[in-house]
Amino acid sequence: MSEPNAEQTRQALADIYRSESRRVLATLIRLLGDFDLAEEALHEAFVVAIEQWPREGVPANPRAWLVSAGRFKAIDTVRRRARFDASLESIAREIDQSSPPDEAEDIEDDRLRLIFTCCHPALAPEAQVALTLREVCGLKTEEIAAAFLTTPSTIAQRIVRGKAKIRDTKIPYQVPSIADLPDRIDSVLSVIYLVFNEGYSASSGESVTRSELSLEAIRLGRLLCELLPDPEAVGLLALMLLQESRRAARSTAEGDIVLLEDQDRALWNREQIAEGRALVEQALASRNVGVYTIQAAIAAVHAAAPSAAATDWSRIAALYELLARAEPSPIVELNRAVAVAMRDGPAAGVALIDAILASGDLADYHLAHAARADLCRRQGNSREAQASYQRALDLARQEPERRFLARRLQELG
Amino acid sequence: MKYMLLIYSDENAWTDDEREHCYLESTQLTHDLHAGGHYLGAAPLHPVASATSVRIRGGKRQVTDGPFAETREQLGGYFLVEARDLDEAIGIAARIPGARKGTVEVRPVMELPGLAEA
Numbered sequence: 379m380s381e382p383n384a385e386q387t388r389q390a391l392a393d394i395y396r397s398e399s400r401r402v403l404a405t406l407i408r409l410l411g412d413f414d415l416a417e418e419a420l421h422e423a424f425v426v427a428i429e430q431w432p433r434e435g436v437p438a439n440p441r442a443w444l445v446s447a448g449r450f451k452a453i454d455t456v457r458r459r460a461r462f463d464a465s466l467e468s469i470a471r472e473i474d475q476s477s478p479p480d481e482a483e484d485i486e487d488d489r490l491r492l493i494f495t496c497c498h499p500a501l502a503p504e505a506q507v508a509l510t511l512r513e514v515c516g517l518k519t520e521e522i523a524a525a526f527l528t529t530p531s532t533i534a535q536r537i538v539r540g541k542a543k544i545r546d547t548k549i550p551y552q553v554p555s556i557a558d559l560p561d562r563i564d565s566v567l568s569v570i571y572l573v574f575n576e577g578y579s580a581s582s583g584e585s586v587t588r589s590e591l592s593l594e595a596i597r598l599g600r601l602l603c604e605l606l607p608d609p610e611a612v613g614l615l616a617l618m619l620l621q622e623s624r625r626a627a628r629s630t631a632e633g634d635i636v637l638l639e640d641q642d643r644a645l646w647n648r649e650q651i652a653e654g655r656a657l658v659e660q661a662l663a664s665r666n667v668g669v670y671t672i673q674a675a676i677a678a679v680h681a682a683a684p685s686a687a688a689t690d691w692s693r694i695a696a697l698y699e700l701l702a703r704a705e706p707s708p709i710v711e712l713n714r715a716v717a718v719a720m721r722d723g724p725a726a727g728v729a730l731i732d733a734i735l736a737s738g739d740l741a742d743y744h745l746a747h748a749a750r751a752d753l754c755r756r757q758g759n760s761r762e763a764q765a766s767y768q769r770a771l772d773l774a775r776q777e778p779e780r781r782f783l784a785r786r787l788q789e790l791g
Numbered sequence: 792m793k794y795m796l797l798i799y800s801d802e803n804a805w806t807d808d809e810r811e812h813c814y815l816e817s818t819q820l821t822h823d824l825h826a827g828g829h830y831l832g833a834a835p836l837h838p839v840a841s842a843t844s845v846r847i848r849g850g851k852r853q854v855t856d857g858p859f860a861e862t863r864e865q866l867g868g869y870f871l872v873e874a875r876d877l878d879e880a881i882g883i884a885a886r887i888p889g890a891r892k893g894t895v896e897v898r899p900v901m902e903l904p905g906l907a908e909a
Contacts, residue, residue, distance in 0.1 A: 500877060550877065
């Protein structure tokens, strides 16, 4: 085989690692019944692939090949250990005799099993998030730590403790029964939305967006909607689609932020908007309208507007009021303040934001100061605007946001 | 897998009627669990006022009145059950009447080889 072909195979392998490794892992966990053994097996399967594929070509079904290779490697590993610990021999036999799966449907279910296991309420909430990002999404410990403003060793510890609890208390690797689903769905939804946001607005570094993560969250959301009649799962999917629809418009080719009001709405993804709006209608028709559905309804109002000025700000302010009642939070109050400013003028918004900042809740949140600065700028109050932009710049961590704030400061002279 | 379901509640919060009803309901639950192959054992405990604590320190036996720790809620009884996994154990814990008044703590039981058979 010629060199360019080997190079192509290596490239294909890298692509397959990105697209398939989490699916393969989810299936290996089911087959092997152990997270750590499955991760080791996944790693070894790819080591074999790196050796063989450039020589023999990419197999017809790489996913099934990797599952099978990982399973055999795990049996080897357990057999090797069994020489020192006889009790492991029966485990090796069990794995050996379990039927090797290649049903596509099984493999999709495995991802859902993995999600429900990682989001099990018996696990600490921070362990649920860390495990899902690590195991389901394949994020590195360092990336998770950056997203949650903590150290990699803290995240590593949460993952280790989470896995230990799964193993020691025997948390099952299964999708819960219909009777248990309502109790289990909430934590899954919040974890999926956190994953989406990690992809939509990375916490630090060069790029605003990590599209593959957001698409992953949307995919998880779709899978959940297929399985569950839960209206909030539908609401969450709608919310993610409507936010995702603006991706192409929300930053320049250089990676600079473009605010909603300045976005070229022709760049918005019409297909995602149409699907998102239809899902919002579906979710709103249910009797229990939850926080994801309300946020999706807000996003749908923006999506329907031909321009920022022609947006139905009254409806948006009313929806934020509804949201503040369903789930009181200073961030929701901040968003409501901006909507009120658009409806009643910037002065009304500044007064609301000053009240929020005075309560101390968002004093260190850069977007609160950025929103205040923007409203002061609209009022023509450059001095106040400058002070707030400077404060926001001091607090912002993400490069594109910092560039945006620096640019606004410069414009004010 | 075996799970120990430990029932904690404020033992002073129960009226005599409630306690009597709880015993009846729990007794019925043991029969239901037995029929399903889950039952290994269960019992209510006498109140902590009856507790005695024993320690050996420096080879010397120290016996004192009272529980190991003074807490707002006390261990009032237990179920020892056989369950497929944590979800099944949680399902059983949710059927214990004490869960409606107090808290049931679910703890997997370690298998220690070589223990005497009961």
